[in-house]
Amino acid sequence: MTADLAPDMAAALSEVIDPELGLSVVDIGLIYGAETTAQGGLRIVMTTTTRGCPATGLLVEAVRERALASGLAASVEVELTYDPPWTPDRMRV
Template sequence: MREAFQQAEVIERIRQQLSSVIDPEIGRGIVEMGLIYLIEAGPAGDVHIMMTTTTKGCPASAFLADAVRACAGSVIGVMNVDVELTYDPPWNPSMMAP
């Protein structure tokens, strides 16, 4: 039970850190834009993040994935970060926070 609570805390801290990552083309945060689909944290500090970009051919894809990896990796307790880019489901503007 405590382990699940700690993982939830780590996930929330990661989400807060990722809020500082700004999409360079749109100028809004990637969390606010709905580009982060999933954050999973394992008990050994392994983190898996599934994200997307606004388009499949987005020229900022590598930049954004690197920024996500760096931000998540800066969270205490995180040892390894795997970032997976996916386009299923495809992103659309309705995924953005109001």
Template sequence: MALREQVFDALRGVEDPELGMDVVDLGLVYDVEVDGSSVKVIHSLTSMGCPAGPMIQEDIHRAASEVEGVEAVEVDLTWDPPWTPERMSDDAKFILGIG
């Protein structure tokens, strides 16, 4: 499995504590960029005032850092485009009763 996919898999272990679901299924992880052994995780939060934001960012950094072959991690929070529930996986929408 490629390093990018390994990082995405690791990020499935990072939970948004308010919604009780992982950040990948919630659609909060926009991209994982890989350059050799360095990775950059581009993500958003469900809202700008998300009280769990700092904890989620720390958990993203930790999860990506624990992937074998990753030596450096950058976590980039973005609001462009803003997160919407449409970014969620079908499973997440079903579990949360959306759409």
């Protein structure tokens, strides 16, 4: 998966702010990709800046809720991965 998101997806997820860095999960490069499932739902793959990040649960739930609230899909699954590990060169800012 790539970090190239559809504009509406990027706009919706840009509203999710990482509490540590104060930047959006899209700008930080935490969103690895998104795809529509065979059932018409949405699968988002994301990471955090480090394993064991205390904000992991908050970020995953915020991404899921924001995607649902934006009407992008009726169901949203967020998959957390650390492969590949996040590095600062993923940042867009």
